[in-house]
Amino acid sequence: MEFNKLGNSGLSVSKIAYGNWINHGGKVDENTAINCVKAALDVGITTFDTADVYSDTKAEEILGRSLQGIRRASIELCTKVCHPTGNGPNDRGLSRKHILENCHASLRRLQTDYIDVYYAHRFDPTTPLEETMLAFADLVRQGKVLYIGVSEWTSEQITRGAALARQLNIPLIASQPQYSMLWRVIETDVIPTCQREGLGQVVWSPLAQGVLTGKYLPQQPVPAQSRANSPAGKPFFNKLAQRWMTDNVLTAIQHLKPIAQELDLSLAQLSVAWVLQNTNVSSAIIGASSPEQVRENTVAASVKLEPEIMKQIDNVLEGLVEFDPSKTG
Numbered sequence: 004m005e006f007n008k009l010g011n012s013g014l015s016v017s018k019i020a021y022g023n024w025i026n027h028g029g030k031v032d033e034n035t036a037i038n039c040v041k042a043a044l045d046v047g048i049t050t051f052d053t054a055d056v057y058s059d060t061k062a063e064e065i066l067g068r069s070l071q072g073i074r075r076a077s078i079e080l081c082t083k084v085c086h087p088t089g090n091g092p093n094d095r096g097l098s099r100k101h102i103l104e105n106c107h108a109s110l111r112r113l114q115t116d117y118i119d120v121y122y123a124h125r126f127d128p129t130t131p132l133e134e135t136m137l138a139f140a141d142l143v144r145q146g147k148v149l150y151i152g153v154s155e156w157t158s159e160q161i162t163r164g165a166a167l168a169r170q171l172n173i174p175l176i177a178s179q180p181q182y183s184m185l186w187r188v189i190e191t192d193v194i195p196t197c198q199r200e201g202l203g204q205v206v207w208s209p210l211a212q213g214v215l216t217g218k219y220l221p222q223q224p225v226p227a228q229s230r231a232n233s234p235a236g237k238p239f240f241n242k243l244a245q246r247w248m249t250d251n252v253l254t255a256i257q258h259l260k261p262i263a264q265e266l267d268l269s270l271a272q273l274s275v276a277w278v279l280q281n282t283n284v285s286s287a288i289i290g291a292s293s294p295e296q297v298r299e300n301t302v303a304a305s306v307k308l309e310p311e312i313m314k315q316i317d318n319v320l321e322g323l324v325e326f327d328p329s330k331t332g
């Protein structure tokens with residue numbers, strides 16, 4: 004495994020992080036979840052990403068159980084707050100009440116004394132940002148949270164958050180946006196802002212939820228065990244990924260396969276490696292429904308793609324990539 008400093012901070016994160024959205028407490032049984040975490044640790048992943056809201060809070064519990072016995076200082080445990088965890092009006096958002104209560108609940112579920120990076124999962128327009136940042140600052144001073152991050156905040160929201168973090172003297176060091184060959188909306192605004200403010204990118208869905216593995220073929224039924232084959236009532240396959248299940252996108256993705264083969268890589272490895280070529284990306288969070296996927300995708304950490312390869316990829320995907328910065332959030 005290779006490591007990067009997260010933004011301008013002193014915190015090292017593994018270039019590949021393991022995330023448990025949809026899979027833990029959802030798509031896969033607990034035994035498989037535990038084996039995926041074991042595989043992640045075996046390949047040298049130290050950065051683990053979850054959220055209060057994943058699988059109705061079960062994902063944090065499973066990750067906590069999976070990491071029992073692991074030396075706490077050898078991993079970075081990251082979670083988030085904002086999306087609803089209950090039906091009450093204070094069971095959501097970035098109020099002081101919800102942030103503090105939710106942090107304590109996450110610590111219990113994760114069976115840990117502190118969170119390495121605590122993310123605001125989204126921006127909360129209903130709460131004064133000053134209140135939000137002060138709540139985070141109190142958690143930092145109490146030692147319950149080491150660093151702060153934001154997820155899917157716009158460039159303007161990051162600028163405001165960073166100014167308050169500076170005033171409060173707390174380390175706001177990470178932005179967690181969606182980023183992949185197909186979804187590049189952070190490139191124009193969010194990345195330059197984060198560079199200026201010292202935040203690193205920890206990017207999610209580098210495989211566009213599996214679409215960039217090339218396993219979904221145009222005009223063919225989706226593979227039975229895949230995320231896109233969500234059972235009724237369990238929308239595992241997020242609407243953001245559905246947009247790519249069109250003939251023209253799936254056909255173009257098949258045209259990426261020879262580029263990967265030429266480099267002796269799978270398309271999944273090429274796709275994860277692609278996000279890591281951007282030097283603003285500190286870590287790519289991969290999801291996995293099996294330990295084999297963890298092992299396969301982690302190879303990407305050490306892959307260097309030459310400019311000529313990056314150009315070939317751009318050519319294949321021309322006209323299919325989303326760049327619009329207003330799609331952030």
Ligand SMILES: NC(=O)c1ccc[n+]([C@@H]2O[C@H](COP(=O)([O-])OP(=O)(O)OC[C@H]3O[C@@H](n4cnc5c(N)ncnc54)[C@H](OP(=O)(O)O)[C@@H]3O)[C@@H](O)[C@H]2O)c1
Nearest residue numbers: 022023024207208209210211212213229230271290291292
């Ligand atoms: N901050 C946010 O708002 C936010 C939002 C979403 C995610 N996240 C974080 O990012 C993490 C990763 O997101 P993601 O799971 O969508 O990432 P992803 O890496 O784009 O997709 C992972 C899924 O792709 C499939 N896959 C992975 N490797 C494969 C391979 N080698 N061959 C075939 N299929 C493969 C698996 O699904 P199947 O096998 O089931 O098809 C796997 O669960 C999450 O766990 C979470 O921690 C954050």
